Amino acid sequence: MKSSSPRRPRILLIYTGGTIGMIENPETEALQPFDFDHLIDNVPKIKMLNYVIDNFSFNPPIDSSDMCPQHWEEIARIVETNYHLYDGFVVLHGTDTMAYTASALSFMLENLRKPVIITGSQLPIGEVRTDGEENLITAVQIAAATDRHGSPMVQEVAILFENYLWRGNRATKRSADNFNAFKSHNYPELAKIGLGINFHEDSLYRLHNDEPFKVHYGLDNRICVIDLYPGLRREAFAHALAAPDTKGVVIRSFGAGNAPTNPWFFNELRQACDRGLIVMNVTQCVGGSVVPGLYAASDAMLAAGVIPGSDITTEAAITKMMFLFGQGLSDEEVRQRLAAPLCGEMSIPARNA
Numbered sequence: 001m002k003s004s005s006p007r008r009p010r011i012l013l014i015y016t017g018g019t020i021g022m023i024e025n026p027e028t029e030a031l032q033p034f035d036f037d038h039l040i041d042n043v044p045k046i047k048m049l050n051y052v053i054d055n056f057s058f059n060p061p062i063d064s065s066d067m068c069p070q071h072w073e074e075i076a077r078i079v080e081t082n083y084h085l086y087d088g089f090v091v092l093h094g095t096d097t098m099a100y101t102a103s104a105l106s107f108m109l110e111n112l113r114k115p116v117i118i119t120g121s122q123l124p125i126g127e128v129r130t131d132g133e134e135n136l137i138t139a140v141q142i143a144a145a146t147d148r149h150g151s152p153m154v155q156e157v158a159i160l161f162e163n164y165l166w167r168g169n170r171a172t173k174r175s176a177d178n179f180n181a182f183k184s185h186n187y188p189e190l191a192k193i194g195l196g197i198n199f200h201e202d203s204l205y206r207l208h209n210d211e212p213f214k215v216h217y218g219l220d221n222r223i224c225v226i227d228l229y230p231g232l233r234r235e236a237f238a239h240a241l242a243a244p245d246t247k248g249v250v251i252r253s254f255g256a257g258n259a260p261t262n263p264w265f266f267n268e269l270r271q272a273c274d275r276g277l278i279v280m281n282v283t284q285c286v287g288g289s290v291v292p293g294l295y296a297a298s299d300a301m302l303a304a305g306v307i308p309g310s311d312i313t314t315e316a317a318i319t320k321m322m323f324l325f326g327q328g329l330s331d332e333e334v335r336q337r338l339a340a341p342l343c344g345e346m347s348i349p350a351r352n353a
Contacts, residue, residue, distance in 0.1 A: 009144035010052045012086040014078055016071065016101075017061030018094030020132040022124035031124055033061045042125060043133055051144055054086075064094025064101075064120075069219035069322060072104040079109060079116060080215040088115040088143030088152065092136070095120045095173055095181055098159060102168025104319040106157040106343050110214045111207060115143045115154035118168060119161060122179055131179045135160060138193055145197065156205040156344070158190055165191035167205065169316040169345035172286070185287035186311040186347070205344045220325035223248040225318065227284065234264045241272040241279075248278040248321045248334075250314065251301070257281050257290035257308060259301050266300040273305035276331060280338055282309040282317045289347065307338050312346040320345065 015021050015033075022031040023042065046053065056078055062071055079089055093101055102118050109116065119139040121132030139160040145153040157168035162180040170187040191199045226240050226249060241249060249272070253259050259281075273279060281290050281301050289311035292302040302308065309317055320342070324334045341348060 008050060008052050009088070010086045011054075011088050011090060011140050011143050012078075012082050013053060013055040013090050013092060013140075014075060015055060015057040015061065015092045016064075016067075016075065016094075017058060018064050018092060018120045019123065020092050020119070020121040020125055020136065021061060024124070024127075033057075043136060045133065046137055046140065049137070049140060049144075051140065053140065062094075064097040067094075067097040067101060069104070069221055072101055072108065072219065073217050075101070076105060076108045076215050076217070079105075080213075083114065083213055086114075088117065088154075090136070090139045090143050091116065091118045093118050093120050095122065095161075099168070099172050099182070099313065099315040100319055102157050102159050102171065103313070103316040103345065104219070104323065106167075106169040106316075106345065107320055107323040108216050108219075109157065110216060110343075111209070111211045112157070112213060113155045113207065114152050115145075116157045116168075117143045117154065117165075118157065118159050122177065122181060131162060135162065138197065141197060142191065145199070147201070153199055153201075154190065154204060155207070160193075163193050164189045165193070165197075165199075167203075167344055169319075169343065170313065172313050172315060174286070183286075186289070186313075187344075216323065216327060218326040218328075219319075219322040220247065221322050222246055222325065223250065223318065223321050225250045225252065225314070227252045228254060228259055232260070234262075234268065237265070238268050241268060241277065246277065247325055248280070250280050250282060250309075250317045250321065251306065252284045252314060253281050253290070253301070254284060256288065256294045257283060257292060257301065261300060266304055269301060269304035269306060278321070278331060278334055278338070279304075279306045280309050280317055280321065281306045282312055282314055307335055309338075310346040310348070316345045 117139045119135045123130040125132035159166045159171045161182045166184040170184040174183045290308045292308040
């Protein structure tokens with residue numbers, strides 16, 4: 001009697017747009033999105049995986065520079081609709097805002113226990129030297145990978161690019177022309193890709209509850225970002241804090257969370273926080289953390305009521321704030337949840353002695 005053949009992994013590709021999905025028109029030589037129904041013809045090696053691979057394409061495809069919360073909701077809705085039909089999901093996306101999308105989805109897809117792997121490319125998939133083919137094939141393999149117990153190896157939103165798999169809400173784009181375009185400076189890689197895919201299981205996110213998968217919608221984008229710089233004028237700073245209908249502000253400060261010690265700076269911040277504006281402090285540095293009170297220059301922000309962002313990325317801070325504002329929480333609940341990790345996006349803040 002023949003033994004039954006092993007079950008083939010089922011993967012859903014979600015093509016949103018971006019360079020990876022471009023191919024040169026042989027007549028005009030212009031780059032244009034290709035039909036993902038013909039994916040196998042464009043990437044013949046994918047047949048060797050022997051997976052069941054279906055696809056869903058945005059129509060029209062979205063340039064990643066045009067990505068907005070409504071598109072994140074559409075991706076989340078596709079995952080929710082198909083969650084029990086597939087073993088994993090691969091989102092094909094432009095690189096410019098990929099870290100924002102990955103961060104937003106990490107908050108929206110609560111109790112995720114399947115892989116949502118986001119990838120793209122620096123060169124179109126039709127180019128001779130494209131990185132898109134390898135990124136696509138590797139992302140699909142990761143989406144299908146299981147651990148020794150048969151559970152999905154990756155159970156979170158992650159970014160796969162060239163040689164590394166990163167936690168999505170920890171990664172940021174670091175290069176416009178390097179194939180290794182993404183980096184997580186404050187959290188180790190989830191996997192390193194060489195001759196094989198070597199997972200770092202200690203770094204992979206795991207839930208410790210039995211709660212069901214749930215998708216949250218209703219992101220609120222009434223926030224703004226302020227970069228501090230030497231010579232910042234009081235008028236410009238005050239104007240940004242007083243922008244109409246703004247609920248939250250992410251301030252990108254110096255070093256370990258430092259800011260000017262001018263009395264006017266403290267007064268403007270305190271007034272903004274007193275009137276209900278929620279302000280979060282993140283560092284401009286690519287690596288490191290906001291450590292409140294480490295230097296006297298950070299005391300003013302903490303004393304004014306600004307929330308220290310630990311080692312969160314700017315992309316994750318922005319999308320986390322949008323997510324929390326969209327959940328109908330009280331201001332105090334938003335403040336509490338901004339200051340603590342929800343899904344591995346930040347380290348637990350160190351308590352300053």
